[in-house]
Amino acid sequence: MQPTPAPGTAGLEAAITTDALVIGAGPVGLFQVFQLGLLNIQAHVVDALPFPGGQCTQLYGDKPIYDIPAIPVCTAAELAQQLHTQAAVFQPHYHWADCVQHITPQPDSRLQVQTRNGLNFLARTVFITAGAGAFVPRTLKLDGLAAFEGTQVFYQSAPDTPPSGAVLVIGGDVDAVQRAVDLARAGHTGITLSHRRDQFDAPAALLAEMRALVATGHLALCIGLPTELRIEAPSLSALGFARAQGGTQWVNATRVEAYLGVSPTLSPLTQWGIDLERKAVRIDTATGATSLPGVFAAGDVASYPGKKKLIVCGFHEACMAAYGAQAYLWPGQNFPLQYTSSSTHLLQLLGVGSPR
Ligand SMILES: Cc1cc2nc3c(=O)[nH]c(=O)nc-3n(C[C@H](O)[C@H](O)[C@H](O)COP(=O)(O)OP(=O)(O)OC[C@H]3O[C@@H](n4cnc5c(N)ncnc54)[C@H](O)[C@@H]3O)c2cc1C
Known part of the structure; x- marks a missing residue:
């Protein structure tokens, strides 16, 4: 921006x-x-x-x-x-x-x-x-994340350049699921789909494909809300998700694509x-x-x-x-x-x- x-x-x-x-x-x-x-x-x-x-x-x-x-x-x-x-x-x-x-x-x-x-x-x-x-676009409310908008963090659209590292796709609707499936299907590794609950709003065939990619290890799933970020200066390297049982689950992310609606x-x-x-x-x-x-x-x-x-x-x-x-x-x-x-x-x- x-x-x-x-x-x-x-x-x-x-x-x-x-x-x-x-x-x-x-x-x-x-x-x-x-x-x-x-x-x-x-x-x-x-x-x-x-x-x-x-x-x-x-x-x-x-x-x-x-x-x-x-x-x-x-x-x-x-x-x-x-x-x-x-x-x-x-x-x-x-x-x-x-x-x-x-x-x-x-x-x-x-x-x-x-x-x-x-x-x-x-x-x-x-x-x-x-x-x-x-x-x-609705944005993620995480202290410090806005500084990476347009370089590592994107809302509602993907950059034209293909990802070169781990990608964290956030959202529960068809746009998020489709994007995660497309990346995994294209052979990119290190792709994680994250949503606040394990329920997604997308067509049944797409959901079945997403679950199959998760089952075969081509796509990771992270259920929860991001609460913190990790920076390896000058870059964003991961987002942390609060675990229900306590502690933080870190998900590597050289790029975050969030589809949270507008x-x-x-x-x-x-x-x-x-x-x-x-x-x-x-x-x-x-x-x-x-x-x-x-x-x-x-x-x-x-x-x-x-x-x-x-x-x-x-x-x-x-x-x-x-x-x-x-x-x-x-x-x-x-x-x-x-x-x-x-x-x-x-x-x-x-x-x-x-x-x-
Ligand atoms: C669920 C639902 C059902 C409805 N059903 C009906 C119906 O049956 N009959 C009926 O008559 N009405 C209905 N309405 C209301 C109707 O949709 C609105 O009256 C109509 O959309 C208003 O049109 P508009 O062009 O004034 O504004 P909008 O449709 O709101 O369009 C405004 C546009 O301006 C853009 N914009 C605003 N500010 C800026 C800015 N600073 N820079 C750039 N772009 C900007 C926005 O992005 C948006 O695209 C319904 C509304 C809803 C939510």
Whole structure:
């Protein structure tokens, strides 16, 4: 993980300039991109997750949804996929697995937006569609372990380079079990799978393969929670697990890969100098505008009297925010409302020819 430069200090000449920056590619952020596209405003999009859909994909992808207009039923993952496809016509630039950390207003009224991975944008408008917050990996709470993050300790993903020593895979779901099995199957030695209890949430065939690898000594199993670490300076060399009968079981680890799931955090948002109420962004419902000029919000993160955290409400808010941004970007200009069913201009933007 790279450090984020302090706000306002990153080189502005290296900035990506854009008319709109959308923070969050959940269902509302994806529809925000589409609504902006209809108004000829192209967007860059940043999301902490490595894929589109926000809560729909991360939390309940397989579940059916019944309250999307004109779609009697679809799964949450299908909805996210369709929204992603619908927005694609406007060729948004996506920046996955990155997190917006700072928004700093500039003297020329643009907004400097900086991310954890070092991206630096100069945006004329910003759309906060951050939902319940940035989905970030849950981490192991062990004193001193954070110093090895990105070099020997990894969360929710494996580094591209193959392991050269002992690997400790931590977690109880399919990602952890699959990773441990893959490493053992590929012939790597010194692989240990660890979980707090001897119950794993993975398909039966995968579990059977994991147990067989354990039985034949190709994979070690360690049940318990890590409580301490051993450092052979300058490297991490092992994690210690408290034994039920007392004492510590040490597991060698030149690399730790932990798959503990993700959880949402709104903490970056609280630093942006925007009026909040109960951890949500207060908006003007007529325009989607927040208290910071040029910054708009929609979806679960938006707050106003009577707000409902429903996808359909977020879609409406995204539409209003797009029109709010159009009026902000081109003040005093009159833009007649156009229909996608009949406007030659919109059909050209959508790349679907003339009205029938
Ligand atoms: C189990 C469950 C079932 C549900 N069922 C329904 C239903 O049937 N019908 C319905 O209408 N609603 C349902 N909902 C609610 C619905 O999922 C939410 O209203 C919807 O996901 C909100 O969309 P959003 O785009 O505003 O936010 P989210 O879906 O939360 O997406 C926000 C995205 O922003 C990203 N993000 C946040 N901050 C940052 C940052 N600083 N930098 C980078 N990225 C960031 C996050 O990683 C995330 O991907 C359900 C919710 C749950 C949990």
